[in-house]
Every structure is written in structure tokens, then in C-alpha cells.
Amino acid sequence: MMEVGLTHYLTVGAILFTLGIFAVMTRRNTVALLMGVELILNGANVNFVAFSRFVETSIDGHIMAAFVIVLAAAEAAVALAIVLAMFRNFGTVHVDSVDSLKQ
Amino acid sequence: MSEHAILWTALSVLLLPMLSYVIIFFFGKMLPRKGDWVGVTLLGATLVQAVRIFVHFWQMGDSQLRYEGGFRWLDLGQFTADAGILVDGMTSVMLVVVALVSFLVHLFSVGYMHGDRRYERFFAFLGFFTFSMMGIVLANGLLFLYVFWELVGLASYLLIGFFFHKPSAADANKKAFLTNRVGDFGFFIGIMIFFTAYGTFNYMELFAQMQLAPLTGALLTWAGVGLFMGCIGKSAQAPLHIWLPDAMEGPTPVSALIHAATMVAAGVYMVARLLPLFDPNALLVIAYIGAITAILGATIALVKTDIKKSLAFSTISQLGYMVMAMGVGASAAGMFHLTTHAFFKALLFLGAGSVIHAVHTQEMPLMGGLRKKMPITFVTFFIATLAISGVPFFSGFYSKDAILAGALAFGMQGKTMIPFILAIAAAGITAFYMFRMLFMTFMGKPRDEERYSHAHESPWTMSVPLLILAVLAIVSAGWKGPADSWFSKFVTSYDLPAIAAEYGHQEHHIVESDHHVAVDDHAVAHVDEHADSHAEAAHGDSHGHGHGDAHDDIHHKAHNMAMAMSIAIAGLGIFLSWLAYMKKAFSTEAIRTKLNPLYKVLQNKYYFDEFYAATVYKFVLGFAWLNAAFDRIVIDGIVDGSATVTKIGGWITGSIFDRYVVDGMVNGVGNLIQGAAQGMRRVQTGQVQTYLLYVCTSIVILVFVFRAL
Numbered sequence: 001m002m003e004v005g006l007t008h009y010l011t012v013g014a015i016l017f018t019l020g021i022f023a024v025m026t027r028r029n030t031v032a033l034l035m036g037v038e039l040i041l042n043g044a045n046v047n048f049v050a051f052s053r054f055v056e057t058s059i060d061g062h063i064m065a066a067f068v069i070v071l072a073a074a075e076a077a078v079a080l081a082i083v084l085a086m087f088r089n090f091g092t093v094h095v096d097s098v099d100s101l102k103q
Numbered sequence: 104m105s106e107h108a109i110l111w112t113a114l115s116v117l118l119l120p121m122l123s124y125v126i127i128f129f130f131g132k133m134l135p136r137k138g139d140w141v142g143v144t145l146l147g148a149t150l151v152q153a154v155r156i157f158v159h160f161w162q163m164g165d166s167q168l169r170y171e172g173g174f175r176w177l178d179l180g181q182f183t184a185d186a187g188i189l190v191d192g193m194t195s196v197m198l199v200v201v202a203l204v205s206f207l208v209h210l211f212s213v214g215y216m217h218g219d220r221r222y223e224r225f226f227a228f229l230g231f232f233t234f235s236m237m238g239i240v241l242a243n244g245l246l247f248l249y250v251f252w253e254l255v256g257l258a259s260y261l262l263i264g265f266f267f268h269k270p271s272a273a274d275a276n277k278k279a280f281l282t283n284r285v286g287d288f289g290f291f292i293g294i295m296i297f298f299t300a301y302g303t304f305n306y307m308e309l310f311a312q313m314q315l316a317p318l319t320g321a322l323l324t325w326a327g328v329g330l331f332m333g334c335i336g337k338s339a340q341a342p343l344h345i346w347l348p349d350a351m352e353g354p355t356p357v358s359a360l361i362h363a364a365t366m367v368a369a370g371v372y373m374v375a376r377l378l379p380l381f382d383p384n385a386l387l388v389i390a391y392i393g394a395i396t397a398i399l400g401a402t403i404a405l406v407k408t409d410i411k412k413s414l415a416f417s418t419i420s421q422l423g424y425m426v427m428a429m430g431v432g433a434s435a436a437g438m439f440h441l442t443t444h445a446f447f448k449a450l451l452f453l454g455a456g457s458v459i460h461a462v463h464t465q466e467m468p469l470m471g472g473l474r475k476k477m478p479i480t481f482v483t484f485f486i487a488t489l490a491i492s493g494v495p496f497f498s499g500f501y502s503k504d505a506i507l508a509g510a511l512a513f514g515m516q517g518k519t520m521i522p523f524i525l526a527i528a529a530a531g532i533t534a535f536y537m538f539r540m541l542f543m544t545f546m547g548k549p550r551d552e553e554r555y556s557h558a559h560e561s562p563w564t565m566s567v568p569l570l571i572l573a574v575l576a577i578v579s580a581g582w583k584g585p586a587d588s589w590f591s592k593f594v595t596s597y598d599l600p601a602i603a604a605e606y607g608h609q610e611h612h613i614v615e616s617d618h619h620v621a622v623d624d625h626a627v628a629h630v631d632e633h634a635d636s637h638a639e640a641a642h643g644d645s646h647g648h649g650h651g652d653a654h655d656d657i658h659h660k661a662h663n664m665a666m667a668m669s670i671a672i673a674g675l676g677i678f679l680s681w682l683a684y685m686k687k688a689f690s691t692e693a694i695r696t697k698l699n700p701l702y703k704v705l706q707n708k709y710y711f712d713e714f715y716a717a718t719v720y721k722f723v724l725g726f727a728w729l730n731a732a733f734d735r736i737v738i739d740g741i742v743d744g745s746a747t748v749t750k751i752g753g754w755i756t757g758s759i760f761d762r763y764v765v766d767g768m769v770n771g772v773g774n775l776i777q778g779a780a781q782g783m784r785r786v787q788t789g790q791v792q793t794y795l796l797y798v799c800t801s802i803v804i805l806v807f808v809f810r811a812l
Contacts, residue, residue: 021799025792033792099789 009050017043030093110172113190117237119149123230131223142226146206153202160195166595189243192593197240200445205233207568208360214565232258244304245294263353275349282346286336293329307606310379314603327385338370338422341396351411355456364445371425390430394522396423401532406705433509438594440502447490450572454484461558472549476558479566481545483573490576492534493673498580512661534676542684
């Protein structure tokens with residue numbers, strides 16, 4: 001039976017981060033885009049907690065992770081409000097069709 | 104009065120009319136009665152001040168008394184010019200004459216110009232003229248004499264052309280101005296000859312320098328003739344008299360003030376003032392010109408039917424007398440005649456103005472019998488006619504007699520008799536034409552009933568000046584000639600040695616001569632000697648200084664003879680006039696037809712105008728045409744040529760260089776940036792996801808780059 005170490009945690013964090021980036025880059029739906037952002041943040045959280053457990057053995061990483069969760073909640077509230085306003089104004093939640101500033 | 108007070112009074116005489124001009128010119132329209140009372144009041148004040156100066160000189164009784172004051176006006180390195188006033192006996196007389204006539208003309212104009220559209224402008228110009236004339240009288244140097252000389256010319260121009268909507272008036276003022284230009288040109292040359300020789304404009308310094316270092320023969324003669332040319336122009340002497348008759352287009356009060364009493368006398372005053380600067384040859388020219396002018400004016404006045412034109416030729420004739428007096432050495436007599444003439448000729452003009460005002464015509468054949476309708480005008484006109492004709496006990500008799508005596512003495516001293524002969528003939532003709540004028544205007548039966556019935560005596564503002572002038576035309580006689588009368592208190596020859604001693608020290612002379620190196624005893628002795636000879640040669644006044652008994656004798660004899668002859672010839676003239684126009688003993692028509700060629704010559708004013716039209720105007724026009732051709736061909740050619748060169752250069756730089764090089768550079772830079780921007784703008788999609796892609800790609804690349812390092 002293989003011991004679960006730092007490398008495994010970091011791999012999970014990297015996969016989450018990469019999936020998040022991929023989602024943000026490719027999805028046109030704003031809500032999906034926000035979900036990608038959540039993935040990025042959680043990828044970072046996994047890294048915080050892993051480093052806190054294996055490298056420093058202090059509580060700092062946990063505290064940081066808690067902060068990030070709170071930040072993610074606040075961000076989701078604000079961002080969903082923006083998405084709602086966007087839908088009301090443009091009738092769509094697709095990011096590439098909201099480009100009236102460009103013209 | 105102290106010297107200080109005299110000078111300030113004289114300055115007020117100069118500036119009060121100017122004040123009148125400024126007030127009426129700028130505020131006349133706003134003032135009640137358009138400000139005529141301002142002019143009359145200020146001129147009244149001027150008259151009072153002038154009389155105060157006159158009274159002072161009267162009391163002092165010294166013709167050599169002289170007050171001078173001024174300041175450095177211009178200081179340009181070597182060149183300096185002073186502005187100042189000189190008050191002496193002659194000045195005081197002229198001040199009173201000018202102020203008095205000007206005041207009376209102002210008063211007269213209140214009635215005469217009543218209702219004119221530019222009423223206030225007329226009074227403004229009168230004030231301006233009076234200021235300028237006072238400037239001529241008071242100037243203490245040639246420079247300011249010239250300045251004011253031109254200013255009276257301007258005032259004359261403005262007033263002759265006062266009715267400028269009439270083409271004849273507009274032509275007349277141009278003619279007056281241009282004719283005066285000719286004379287002033289010579290005047291300026293004369294002034295400049297003296298200035299370059301002595302480096303000063305001041306009269307007294309010039310006289311002193313003339314004694315210390317006299318100019319030599321021809322130059323002095325030409326300088327004198329040059330100065331006299333100013334007089335020929337301004338005082339309407341032959342051959343530049345042509346402007347004065349035309350100047351009668353101006354309003355009649357102007358004719359009285361400017362073209363009879365004051366401005367035209369300025370030339371005579373100038374010659375009298377500058378007499379020591381004329382040498383015997385120049386004086387001979389002056390005597391001849393004056394005598395010719397006297398006879399010329401008188402003969403033309405014989406045939407003119409326009410009352411103002413006739414008076415204008417009479418003025419020319421009388422001015423000729425004054426100028427001749429200067430030439431024959433009777434300068435005091437000339438100044439005396441100037442004074443008396445100012446009064447009686449102003450009176451004649453104002454009387455004529457009163458008549459014109461009443462009958463609205465200037466043609467004497469349309470008048471007649473006006474004495475019943477206009478008694479005041481008639482009586483005053485009659486007095487003036489007696490005065491100008493030389494009837495004893497009237498002012499003109501004494502002054503004219505003094506001039507004739509001077510001319511006769513001039514002839515008896517072995518010089519030419521011609522001036523006297525011409526002058527005595529002119530005296531007879533004067534008496535004839537003046538009485539002709541009087542008879543045709545006031546006597547006999549009215550020839551135009553309609554005009555006659557509308558005629559009326561003028562208002563008091565017009566008749567009061569007539570009465571005052573009539574009194575003056577009598578009392579200004581002083582009852583005796585200038586030799587021993589009150590007039591000699593004011594005008595006698597300059598005491599040249601005294602002037603030389605007083606002003607000779609000043610370091611103004613430029614001329615190199617052995618006299619002015621040091622003013623020592625030798626030089627002073629030389630001065631005295633020269634001054635005597637010069638004074639004697641230039642003018643042999645009986646009241647001069649240090650003349651021999653022989654001179655007095657000649658003058659005495661001349662005086663008696665001249666008086667007898669002038670009374671006789673004046674009586675003859677009046678008698679013939681009475682025969683012709685009152686008694687109708689012989690028909691003037693018959694004489695006219697018999698002497699038709701002569702009549703035509705006179706009626707056409709000796710063809711002077713035609714002569715100038717044929718010569719001077721043709722020449723000027725031809726010269727102007729030549730200049731125009733030169734201008735068109737050469738000057739325009741140069742201008743057009745340079746324009747063409749510039750155009751070609753402009754085409755090269757503009758069309759070739761600018762278009763291809765400069766524009767190429769500018770557009771090239773623009774195109775480059777535009778092209779670059781065209782590529783770059785594709786990067787900026789405005790979509791966050793694209794940017795994120797760039798960021799991630801960059802990070803990946805950077806990671807590899809840094810790993811490679």
C-alpha cells in the first residue's frame with residue numbers, strides 16, 4: 001500500500017487548477033466560467049492545506065484556505081449579481097456576445 | 104506788466120482760440136446754440152488779452168522793446184530747434200488786428216451762417232484758423248513760422264471748401280492749397296538756406312548772425328527770393344494770385360477774415376518781420392512784384408460784376424501795395440496799410456456779405472438802390488469805400504499815401520520809378536472801381552424788383568461788427584502818416600547793431616568766417632559798420648537810424664508830392680466813376696464795345712488761368728503721364744517679374760518638393776503607424792478569455808525560457 005504524500009496532493013491541486021483554467025478559457029457561458037474560477041481557487045486551497053500539513057506544520061495554511069473560501073463566497077455573490085444584471089440587459093449570459101464597448 | 108506777464112498773456116492769446124476750436128469741434132453738437140457763444144466769448148477774451156498787450160506797448164512807446172520766451176523743442180544731436188514766442192510792437196499790432204477781426208467775424212457769422220447744417224463746424228474752423236494765425240504772429244523762429252504758415256493754409260483749405268458739396272468750392276480749395284504749395288516750396292528753400300548757413304531758426308539770432316557773418320551775394324538774394332515766394336503764394340501776389348478770386352467760394356465771413364484781413368496779410372507780415380534778411384536785389388524783386396500785382400488786381404477789378412470777385416481782386420491789388428512798400432523800403436508804411444486795410448477790407452467783405460445775405464446773389468447788375476433798404480450796411484460800406492479809395496481823413500488815405508511816398512522816394516533816390524508809376528495808376532483805378540461797386544450796389548434804381556422787395560437790413564449780430572469796423576476804418580488813420588504818428592511806436596526798422604550785440608554771442612553759427620571766432624572789439628566795430636551800410640542799402644526809412652539830411656529831404660519832398668498826386672488821382676477816379684455810373688454822362692457799354700479786346704483780356708483775368716492750364720497743367724499732366732507709363736512698364740514689370748519668379752519658386756517647392764518629399768515623409772510616418780496598428784489591433788479582442796490564453800501561454804513560454812537559463 002502506497003503512502004499518500006505531498007506529491008499526490010499537489011497533483012490533485014494542479015489538476016483542479018488546470019481544469020479551472022481550461023474552463024475559464026474555453027466556456028462561453030458566464031456561469032460555467034465562474035465555476036472554472038471556483039475550481040482555480042480550490043486548486044490553490046488544496047496546495048495551501050498540503051503545504052501546511054507537510055512542509056511547515058503550522059496553522060497558517062489553513063487560515064489562508066478559510067480566507068479563500070470566504071473570498072470565493074463573496075465573489076460568487078457579486079459575480080452572480082453581475083450575471084443577473086447582464087442577463088437582464090442583454091438577454092444572454094454568453095461572454096462573447098456582450099461586447100458593446102468594443103464597437 | 105512784467106515780461107513774464109506779457110509772455111503769459113501772449114500765450115493765452117494763442118491758446119484761447121485753440122480752446123474754442125477744441126470745445127466746439129468735439130462738443131459743439133451737444134451745446135446749446137451749437138456752441139457759437141463759446142467761440143464768440145473766447146474770441147472776446149482773446150481780444151481783451153491782445154488789447155492788454157497793445158496797451159502795454161503803447162504806454163512803453165519803444166519800438167525796440169522786445170520780449171521773448173520759449174523752450175528747447177527738439178534736441179537731436181547737432182540739430183536743435185526751439186519753440187517760443189516773440190512779442191514786440193509789430194506783434195502787438197498784429198495781435199489786435201487778428202483778434203479784433205476774428206472776433207467781429209465770429210459775431211457776424213452768428214447771423215450769416217444761421218441755420219447752416221454744419222454751423223458748429225464753421226465756428227470750430229474759425230477758432231482753428233485764429234489759433235494758427237496767432238501762431239504766425241507770435242512765432243519767434245522760422246521753423247514755427249513755417250508750421251503755423253501751413254496750418255493757416257489748412258484752415259483756409261477747410262473754410263474755402265466749407266460748402267464742399269458745390270463742385271466749384273471743392274475745386275477752389277484744392278486750387279488754393281496747391282497754389283500755396285508752389286510758394287511754400289520756395290519759402291522752405293529760403294528757410295533752409297538760412298538754417299544751413301547759421302544753424303538757427305530764431306529771428307533775432309539770425310539777424311545778429313547776418314551782421315556778424317553776412318552771407319554772400321547770390322546766395323543771399325536767392326534765399327531772400329525763396330522767403331518771398333512764401334509771401335507770393337500766401338499773399339496772392341502775381342503770378343500766384345490765381346487762387347484768391349476762386350477762394351471766394353467760401354462763406355463771406357471767411358473771405359473777410361482769411362482772404363482779406365489776416366491770412367493773406369501774413370506774407371506781408373513775414374517780409375516785414377524778416378526784412379534784414381533780404382538784400383537790395385531781393386527787395387527790388389519784391390518791389391516789382393508788388394507794383395505789378397497792384398495794377399493787375401486793380402485793372403481786373405474794374406470789369407468784374409461779381410461783388411465778391413471784384414473785392415477779391417481789390418484785395419490782391421492792396422496786398423500788392425503792401426508788398427511793394429516792403430520792397431521800396433517803406434516797411435512801416437506797409438504794416439500801417441496792412442492794419443488799415445484789415446479793417447476797411449473786412450468791412451467791405453462783411454458789408455458785401457450783408458448784401459448777399461439780403462438779396463441772395465453776388466451779381467452787382469442784379470442789385471441797385473439798396474441804400475434805402477439797408478441803411479447801416481450802406482453807410483458802413485460807403486465809409487470803407489472812402490477809406491480804400493484814399494479820400495483824406497480816412498485811414499486808407501494815410502497808409503496808401505505813405506506807401507506812395509516811399510515808392511516815390513525810392514525812385515527819386517536814383518532807383519527805378521516804375522513801382523511808383525504803377526502804384527499811382529492803381530490808386531486811381533481803385534477809386535474808380537470801388538465807387539463803381541458802391542453805385543451799382545446801393546445807388547440808382549433797383550434792377551431786379553423781386554430781389555429788391557425781399558431785401559432787408561441784417562440782424563444786429565451782423566450790423567454791429569459793421570459799425571465797429573466802420574469806426575476803426577476812420578480812427579485807425581491816426582490822422583497822420585506812419586513817420587511821425589502813433590504807429591511809429593510799434594513798427595520801425597530793427598536796431599540791428601543792438602540785436603547783433605545782444606544775440607551775437609550765442610554759439611549757433613555753423614558758417615566758417617573770421618568774424619565769429621571771437622566777439623572782440625574788432626568784431627563789434629565791424630558789426631556797427633556793416634549794420635549801417637546794410638540798413639541804408641536795404642531800406643531807407645525816414646524814421647530809421649542815422650540817415651543823412653539828404654534822405655530826410657527827399658522823403659519830405661516825396662511825401663508832399665505823393666500826397667498831392669494821390670488826392671488828385673483818387674478824385675479823378677471817383678469823378679469818372681460818378682460820371683459813368685450816376686450821371687450816365689457816357690455809356691460804359693460803348694466803351695466796352697470800343698475797347699473790346701482789352702475788355703476781354705481783363706474779363707479773363709489776363710488769361711493767367713488759361714496760361715497755367717496750357718503750360719503748367721499740361722506739363723504736370725504730361726509728367727504724370729510719363730510717370731504713369733514708367734510705373735506701368737518698369738515698376739510694374741519689376742514687381743510682376745519678381746512675382747513670377749516667386750510663383751515659379753513656389754511651384755517648385757510647393758508642387759514638387761513639398762508634395763513628394765515633405766508630404767511623403769509625413770504620410771510615410773502616418774502609413775507606417777497605421778499599418779502597425781492594423782496588425783496590433785487584432786490582438787486586442789476585448790475578450791478576457793483570449794487575454795487569459797495569452798497570459799497562460801506566456802507563462803508557459805517563460806517557464807521554459809527561465810528553465811533554459
